[in-house]
Amino acid sequence: MMSNSIRRIANRTAIQRFYHRAAPLCKEGKTINNPNDDEDDSPPIQTFNKSPIVQKLWKTRDWAKRRVMGELTMGDDEYSSVSLAATEVLADNATSECRGSSSSVAKAGKTPQESHVGIEYPFSTDRYLLETYRNPWGEMRFGKILEDLDALAGNIAFNHVQGVHVMIVTAGVDRIRIRQRPKIGVDQYLSGKVTWVGSSSMEIRMVISECEDGTNEWLESYFTFVTLDPVTKKSIKICPLIPQTEEERVHFELGAVKAQAKKVARRNKIQVGRPLSEESLAIDIRAAELLDAAGPLLRMPSLADTSTILMDATAHSNAMVAQPQSRNLHDRIFGGFLMRRAFELAFSTAYMFGGDRPLFLEVDDISFDKPVDVGDLLVLKSRVLYTLPNGGDLGSYVMKHDGLPLVNVEVEAWVTVPETMRAEVSNHFYFTFALPNKSTCKMVLPSNIDQARRQASRLIADEIQAGLRP
CATH class of the missing domain: 3.10.129.10 (Hotdog Thioesterase)
Known part of the structure; x- marks a missing residue:
């Protein structure tokens, strides 16, 4: 009642x-x-x-x-x-x-x-x-x-x-x-x-x-x-x-x-066996630069710049069984529920990374690649994909963030089947937060070429996105 x-x-x-x-x-x-x-x-x-x-x-x-x-x-x-x-x-x-x-x-x-x-x-x-x-x-x-x-x-x-x-x-x-x-x-x-x-x-x-x-x-x-x-x-x-x-x-x-x-x-999405377009080549060039910057952390961590950190060190995750109370009108798991859980994990990830209660600014490119069913084992994985320690421009529409360190968090939702040892990505989420009481933060760098490409792709996509509307 x-x-x-x-x-x-x-x-x-x-x-x-x-x-x-x-x-x-x-x-x-x-x-x-x-x-x-x-x-x-x-x-x-x-x-x-x-x-x-x-x-x-x-x-x-x-x-x-x-x-x-x-x-x-x-x-x-x-x-x-x-x-x-x-x-x-x-x-x-x-x-x-x-x-x-x-x-x-x-x-x-x-x-x-x-x-x-x-x-x-x-x-x-x-x-x-x-x-x-x-x-x-x-x-x-x-x-x-x-x-x-x-x-x-x-x-x-x-x-x-x-x-x-x-x-x-x-x-x-x-x-x-x-x-x-x-x-x-x-x-x-x-x-x-x-x-x-x-x-x-x-x-x-x-x-x-x-x-x-x-x-x-x-x-x-x-x-x-x-x-x-x-x-x-x-x-x-x-x-x-x-x-x-x-x-x-x-x-x-x-x-x-x-x-x-x-x-x-x-x-322009990079695919094996397919020639690189001009845009894809730009992503690869930027990815190579990011991976090169991560070299000291990968090879000589004790001598590396203390203001840098590897992406893997920022990762967090949680797991849950999708319950019937979270289903939508079509008896699949409600997309809004997935967005809420992803946001809460991203917020916590940014909080633990920055040491400052993060200020939510925007979320980009949420994809619904695979439906989630009641009873599915859902594993949410988060990591700081990139940071802008000295601030960046998200467009004039976004609340005042000039000079504030920016933290971009990627969250992936995986539908996992332990019985067959398989897992598929159901959703991608990209959240951007500011650290309102910090003057800077650590620079996040990739550990491998795959991470470097993902980081470069997101950086370029966000730069383009900021210019689409003031």
């Missing part, structure tokens, strides 16, 4: 505002109630043990999906190897043959506003919600925010394709940036909409602000979704996006630039 505080969050439209406009569907004498109605006491079992925000988002999406598709909602078996299929779509999007939809909506296109969803955090009046999102230092618990972003993005994606029978899959998170420290006791507003659409993929932009109209935003995030045929798992064409305002056109053009940059990055 839900507490009164949770029930208030689940039912009051004044607290959580959603912009789904269609009426409930009556099917075979049974009414599917709007999730904002008090009569609906049977939310999906997967919403239990989730935050009130995620509960409401999933309940709304489940209601909308059943209203549109009736008994055609996706079954568990339809989501087998979905993440791998999404990866294939992103890799082959330029050349794959997309099947067009017969829907007139798909032909006409939709505006960004039609996918818009908003929700409020009434921190000033709801003590339970405030306690849920507060960290030990009385500030915002960003891991919980990551869960909400993942849940909201799914609702937004569904709004855009609503009316067409497609499978929507999270392909990755491009960037989440923090503009300023939020005030935990002040009401906050999370909202977002589709900002760019390709042939079978879409980009979703979400912001959190202290104003309901979206001004004074302090967080910006971009998620990428792909659409697949539920039966064949092949890419399927979705309705185009029709920007209406100047701001929407700017975001659309930015999405197109980023999509093109991803294609170039995939083509």
Whole structure:
């Protein structure tokens, strides 16, 4: 039984505002109630043990999906190897043959506003919600925010394709940036909409602000979704996006630039037996320089510069069995849960490395390579991938960080099968923190050519990323 505080969050439209406009569907004498109605006491079992925000988002999406598709909602078996299929779509999007939809909506296109969803955090009046999102230092618990972003993005994606029978899959998170420290006791507003659409993929932009109209935003995030045929798992064409305002056109053009940059990055990825491109050669040259700088640490550690450290010495890990309470609406492990656990490990890694409580600035390039199932043994491995001891430029949008030491932490999630002694990477995460009370930190150097290439690739990617938007 839900507490009164949770029930208030689940039912009051004044607290959580959603912009789904269609009426409930009556099917075979049974009414599917709007999730904002008090009569609906049977939310999906997967919403239990989730935050009130995620509960409401999933309940709304489940209601909308059943209203549109009736008994055609996706079954568990339809989501087998979905993440791998999404990866294939992103890799082959330029050349794959997309099947067009017969829907007139798909032909006409939709505006960004039609996918818009908003929700409020009434921190000033709801003590339970405030306690849920507060960290030990009385500030915002960003891991919980990551869960909400993942849940909201799914609702937004569904709004855009609503009316067409497609499978929507999270392909990755491009960037989440923090503009300023939020005030935990002040009401906050999370909202977002589709900002760019390709042939079978879409980009979703979400912001959190202290104003309901979206001004004074302090967080910006971009998620990428792909659409697949539920039966064949092949890419399927979705309705185009029709920007209406100047701001929407700017975001659309930015999405197109980023999509093109991803294609170039995939083509330039170093592969055995494939000639190096100019960009790949630049990565190799920089990797060689990093490995050369690590020479004293590798060969004569007692004589090496004490301000340097090998990457291996920064590593940490934890392991867990994926529990049913962490599953999503499709009975796979909730991507937001994975992001939260990865963030918490990355935060701890940066904390132990820098000796200063780290300041979270951004997360880049979260990939969903393989789905995680209930019962999987999940091993999270973290390490400091690179540091900028004298500071760096992450763009003017990111909160003031001039001159602060920067720490980039890589987290890998491995689905491990001890019975067969096998393990596969399910997710990659890259978090950037600042050390606000330190003037410098140790330089992290690679132990081998593989680490050197990963370090060089991330350094170059982050430099490019900082220049995409101020």
